[in-house]
Amino acid sequence: xxxxxxxxxxxxxxxxxxxxxxxxxxxxxxxxxxxxxxxxxxxxxxxxxxxxxxxxxxxxxxxxxxxxxxxxxxxxxxxxxxxxxxxxxxxxxxxxxxxxxxxxxxxxxxxxxxxxxxxxxxxxxxxxxxxxxxxxxxxxxxxxxxxxxxxxxxxxxxxxxxxxxxxxxxxxxxxxxxxxxxxxxxxxxxxxxxxxxxxxxxxxxxxxxxxxxxxxxxxxxxxxxxxxxxxxxxxxxxxxxxxxxxxxxxxxxxxxxxxxxxxxxxxxxxxxxxxxxxxxxxxxxxxxxxxxxxxxxxxxxxxxxxxxxxxxxxxxxxxxxxxxxxxxxxxxxxxxxxxxxxxxxxxxxxxxxxxxxxxxxxxxxxxxxxxxxxxxxxxxxxxxxxxxxxxxxxxxxxxxxxxxxxxxxxxxxxxxx
Amino acid sequence: xxxxxxxxxxxxxxxxxxxxxxxxxxxxxxxxxxxxxxxxxxxxxxxxxxxxxxxxxxxxxxxxxxxxxxxxxxxxxxxxxxxxxxxxxxxxxxxxxxxxxxxxxxxxxxxxxxxxxxxxxxxxxxxxxxxxxxxxxxxxxxxxxxxxxxxxxxxxxxxxxxxxxxxxxxxxxxxxxxxxxxxxxxxxxxxxxxxxxxxxxxxxxxxxxxxxxxxxxxxxxxxxxxxxxxxxxxxxxxxxxxxxxxxxxxxxxxxxxxxxxxxxxxxxxxxxxxxxxxxxxxxxxxxxxxxxxxxxxxxxxxxxxxxxxxxxxxxxxxxxxxxxxxxxxxxxx
Numbered sequence: 105x106x107x108x109x110x111x112x113x114x115x116x117x118x119x120x121x122x123x124x125x126x127x128x129x130x131x132x133x134x135x136x137x138x139x140x141x142x143x144x145x146x147x148x149x150x151x152x153x154x155x156x157x158x159x160x161x162x163x164x165x166x167x168x169x170x171x172x173x174x175x176x177x178x179x180x181x182x183x184x185x186x187x188x189x190x191x192x193x194x195x196x197x198x199x200x201x202x203x204x205x206x207x208x209x210x211x212x213x214x215x216x217x218x219x220x221x222x223x224x225x226x227x228x229x230x231x232x233x234x235x236x237x238x239x240x241x242x243x244x245x246x247x248x249x250x251x252x253x254x255x256x257x258x259x260x261x262x263x264x265x266x267x268x269x270x271x272x273x274x275x276x277x278x279x280x281x282x283x284x285x286x287x288x289x290x291x292x293x294x295x296x297x298x299x300x301x302x303x304x305x306x307x308x309x310x311x312x313x314x315x316x317x318x319x320x321x322x323x324x325x326x327x328x329x330x331x332x333x334x335x336x337x338x339x340x341x342x343x344x345x346x347x348x349x350x351x352x353x354x355x356x357x358x359x360x361x362x363x364x365x366x367x368x369x370x371x372x373x374x375x376x377x378x379x380x381x382x383x384x385x386x387x388x389x390x391x392x393x394x395x396x397x398x399x400x401x402x403x404x405x406x407x408x409x410x411x412x413x414x415x416x417x418x419x420x421x422x423x424x425x426x427x428x429x430x431x432x433x434x435x436x437x438x439x440x441x442x443x444x445x446x447x448x449x450x451x452x453x454x455x456x457x458x459x460x461x462x463x464x465x466x467x468x469x470x471x472x473x474x475x476x477x478x479x480x481x482x483x484x485x486x487x488x489x490x491x492x493x494x495x496x497x498x499x500x501x502x503x504x505x506x507x508x509x510x511x512x513x514x515x516x517x518x519x520x521x
Numbered sequence: 522x523x524x525x526x527x528x529x530x531x532x533x534x535x536x537x538x539x540x541x542x543x544x545x546x547x548x549x550x551x552x553x554x555x556x557x558x559x560x561x562x563x564x565x566x567x568x569x570x571x572x573x574x575x576x577x578x579x580x581x582x583x584x585x586x587x588x589x590x591x592x593x594x595x596x597x598x599x600x601x602x603x604x605x606x607x608x609x610x611x612x613x614x615x616x617x618x619x620x621x622x623x624x625x626x627x628x629x630x631x632x633x634x635x636x637x638x639x640x641x642x643x644x645x646x647x648x649x650x651x652x653x654x655x656x657x658x659x660x661x662x663x664x665x666x667x668x669x670x671x672x673x674x675x676x677x678x679x680x681x682x683x684x685x686x687x688x689x690x691x692x693x694x695x696x697x698x699x700x701x702x703x704x705x706x707x708x709x710x711x712x713x714x715x716x717x718x719x720x721x722x723x724x725x726x727x728x729x730x731x732x733x734x735x736x737x738x739x740x741x742x743x744x745x746x747x748x749x750x751x752x753x754x755x756x757x758x759x760x761x762x763x764x765x766x767x768x769x770x771x772x773x774x775x776x777x778x779x780x781x782x783x784x785x786x787x788x789x790x791x792x793x794x795x796x797x798x799x800x801x802x803x804x805x806x807x808x809x810x811x812x813x814x815x816x817x818x819x820x821x822x823x824x825x826x827x828x829x830x831x832x833x834x835x836x837x838x839x840x841x842x843x844x845x846x847x848x849x850x851x852x853x854x
Binding site: 125126128153154155157158159160161163164167168169170171172173174175176177179193194197201301302303305306307308309310311312313314317 | 588589590591593600601604605606609611612613614615616617618619621622625626627628629630631632633634635636637638642659660662663666667669
């Protein structure tokens with residue numbers, strides 16, 4: 105059914121259609137509206153049977169999900185930013201135990217400085233946690249990816265994060281097609297666990313494993329994600345058969361047929377990128393887009409195939425590998441090793457810094473002319489940065505960096521001066 | 522001439538001999554149908570109080586739940602010595618996740634059982650004092666506060682034994698641990714610190730809180746069975762001496778636990794809805810010296826450079842417990 109609906113509410117509807125049996129809720133912006141909506145559905149018995157648990161921390165949210173999943177219940181939770189970091193030990197544990205928990209990550213920056221706005225630092229920090237990570241471009245895709253995620257997670261008995269940009273998607277009202285219960289039931293079978301805590305057949309889960317078997321257990325987690333590379337396109341095709349629309353998959357290309365320059369990104373910024381590319385195409389630029397939906401597993405072969413025809417690529421990413429450069433860009437470069445392509449990284453939109461078409465026009469043209477350094481920081485205020493560096497050179501006790509930067513930019517003085 | 526009850530006590534322990542009881546009154550441990558929940562062959566140290574406590578407690582919980590039990594284990598000695606894959610001593614479905622989340626994992630299992638309508642399946646979570654009073658405290662308090670249908674059992678050996686005897690918030694004052702060494706003017710663990718977790722549990726107003734020791738099998742079994750008859754969040758704190766960490770003889774575990782109780786240092790009681798409902802009285806009161814002296818972790822209080830003032834402060838703690846919980850009958854006093 106078509107609805108004009110908030111992204112979080114739409115995701116809550118989708119999750120409810122997947123009939124979760126245990127939901128853990130802990131508030132953290134910008135994820136909170138999702139669990140609020142689910143709480144209302146459980147309380148009103150619209151979603152039943154389902155246990156909705158208000159936990160005391162994200163660490164508990166993931167831990168309760170672990171217990172529920174190990175006891176054979178379909179478990180769901182949602183988090184973001186600091187919350188994801190706070191639950192990290194349990195995040196790794198869930199994948200290590202092979203428990204198919206689905207979690208929404210409403211992507212948000214990580215402090216300090218504390219910042220509630222969108223970038224991809226949070227889920228990318230869990231890159232090697234053993235969880236799969238699927239990135240939604242818009243709210244329709246966020247809805248659809250959740251339905252696919254439960255199916256994929258339970259098939260492989262591995263957990264999945266469905267990542268959607270905080271605020272930009274979670275709080276945006278747009279038209280979303282909410283599937284019917286019968287459609288979801290037809291697509292998503294009942295959860296049949298591979299391992300379950302059951303007094304009738306006692307097993308021990310989560311015991312000590314020494315050097316003699318640890319490598320194999322870890323390799324199998326990798327093997328599961330390699331299987332997911334096969335299964336994700338198949339599940340997306342099946343999804344299209346049932347629901348009648350393209351959603352999900354590993355990657356997606358846009359106007360890439362004869363492109364000499366390819367722009368690569370994840371999440372909602374793809375909308376702005378595509379608009380920019382459309383405008384540049386009208387002017388005759390041979391430029392196209394590659395969107396990465398499945399960040400983990402990372403589809404090396406598919407990315408390579410999508411880029412081989414071009415001459416150069418630019419990865420625009422909302423994340424920063426401090427001391428190195430790009431996080432996503434590293435994976436993309438790995439995919440095209442030896443292909444002789446020029447590769448550029450643009451770090452953009454950290455902490456919710458808006459990304460404008462005008463900036464992208466300029467950036468993409470620079471990439472086309474191969475005038476960019478290997479790593480670019482889009483819209484970085486070099487004056488503010490250099491001023492702070494000079495201050496630190498002059499004064500030992502130079503004070504909190506964030507406060508100084510805001511002072512220099514005049515935002516504090518504009519408000520209070 | 523009035524009725525004169527005759528009591529048969531075992532020499533030294535002053536406990537009632539099991540064989541003198543009718544079969545239906547015998548302990549779960551003495552019963553033919555005990556479940557051996559944590560079976561022989563595990564790798565605990567000789568004389569391990571925690572292994573004993575876990576066996577008593579989980580067997581009793583199995584008896585009361587008619588075998589419909591799922592156990593959660595925090596990281597720690599019990600987890601490590603009972604389950605190096607592919608060996609497992611556990612005859613019950615058992616899960617270990619991480620150090621600090623056993624209460625929350627148990628909540629998840631209880632929720633799964635409820636949603637699936639398997640109300641007969643009960644959930645027990647267990648951990649050592651580090652996993653309970655320190656790193657798992659947040660999750661434990663959350664589980665209590667929500668009154669989740671979980672029995673949490675803390676096996677308290679008063680330090681982090683698995684990692685090599687470091688101080689926890691359950692380590693008693695003046696005790697030597699690897700991080701509170703017996704050096705300086707106030708050797709060992711500091712006075713005036715630490716948590717009283719049974720009382721903190723009571724402050725949550727949960728249905729049932731009890732303490733027990735491995736020296737009192739019947740009392741321990743009674744409390745586990747009593748807890749298992751109830752629903753909601755329940756907490757049992759079991760005193761389990763650690764020969765390795767305390768420097769006691771491995772054949773002395775039961776005696777040391779009894780001395781802790783008889784000195785008043787470890788009050789044994791039960792509480793419902795935050796109020797104490799019964800206490801296990803001290804039979805033959807002893808001074809704290811009798812409890813402290815056999816333990817190498819307190820050796821610096823005695824010997825060539827003794828600290829009688831610290832012993833006196835420990836005696837004060839015991840006396841305060843005795844007053845507070847009414848641990849002495851007039852008869853025994």
